[in-house]
Amino acid sequence: MRNIPTATVSRLVTYLRILTDLDDAEVKRTSSDVLAEEAQVSAFQVRKDLAYFGRFGTRGAGYSVPTLRRELRRILGLTRPWNVAIMGMGRLGQALADYPNFDQYDFLLKASFDTDPSKVGQHVGGVDVYAVDELEERVKASSIDIAFLTVPAQVAQQAADRLVAAGIRGILNFAPTVINVPAGVFIEPVDFLAGLKRLAFYLQGPAPKERVGA
């Protein structure tokens, strides 16, 4: 695979969300103009992002919605299941264990881990809580690919190091701190504050005519 810009990957995720909405609304065809408008980028950018992966549209006729949706799922690696664990079963970890939509794209919650002995052995939101000492064993046994890092910020780097040592290659970081991982391991931060800052921008002035989106 060529080196794809991270911003292109982010936009592909956005295009897939838009195509899913169009497909659910039984729209059959779309265009780079429509995708561009919805994703708030230029049509040139849409075509350039897709061109990394091949030719999908027909000049003048646009894209087939179900075909492009299927192709984007394939490109993004969403046609196979991914096994997920939660590291840190505090309130946030427990909330994520309850979150209903992970299985929409075959993200399968397989295990969770905590250092608190009173939590170990419990079953929360459909997932068993294991001791952190069992991490290596459970990651192997359940072929866990991805971990949600939901521990306090001051122990997040240490917890990430343990995940990496246990063979985890993808981390969704909910801890409000920067985590360093070695090459070949991928980390995506979840930043609540970015959305809050955008709200502050929109709320400060005279109300613009347009909605931000939903």
Add this chain to the structure above:
Amino acid sequence: MRNIPTATVSRLVTYLRILTDLDDAEVKRTSSDVLAEEAQVSAFQVRKDLAYFGRFGTRGAGYSVPTLRRELRRILGLTRPWNVAIMGMGRLGQALADYPNFDQYDFLLKASFDTDPSKVGQHVGGVDVYAVDELEERVKASSIDIAFLTVPAQVAQQAADRLVAAGIRGILNFAPTVINVPAGVFIEPVDFLAGLKRLAFYLQGPAPKERVGA
């Protein structure tokens, strides 16, 4: 204020994060090339985004990091406090009440609301839990601007309608469903799945050389 593209607002939030990191590292000057590289956009895009709001750099000399940081905070409306409430004190609402970094930009957690009488009157993570019946009164009394919507998906629209009726103009939506709000009210979705999908992309193939970011 002119109509600013939502994608520009998102990028301004990213530029501010980069400038904050540079400023914390005591870097004094930067350029559109550096900001572009870090934000994964073109230098032309950086200059275009900033040009909506005035002239900040000097041709050939780039930008002063502390000045541009301060200007972006002003542009984004982050030089005044914003009063925040949490709607729905389930596990996610409670986790957010504990989240330590909201006050970094003067987001002040003023109240929380739940329909469960056993939660009302409690104090969770530094915030009082009120009955939803007290919403209008508390929003007025504490001048609440923004609400975190952390109720189950099936009641999220109804809860959003109540927030809007009570005078809330900004909603950070954690419920995994699309919420409609009237013109003049702003809603920002928090989508955990977008980060997960990006991880799936990076994990599927032979590991690229670069890290995704931290």
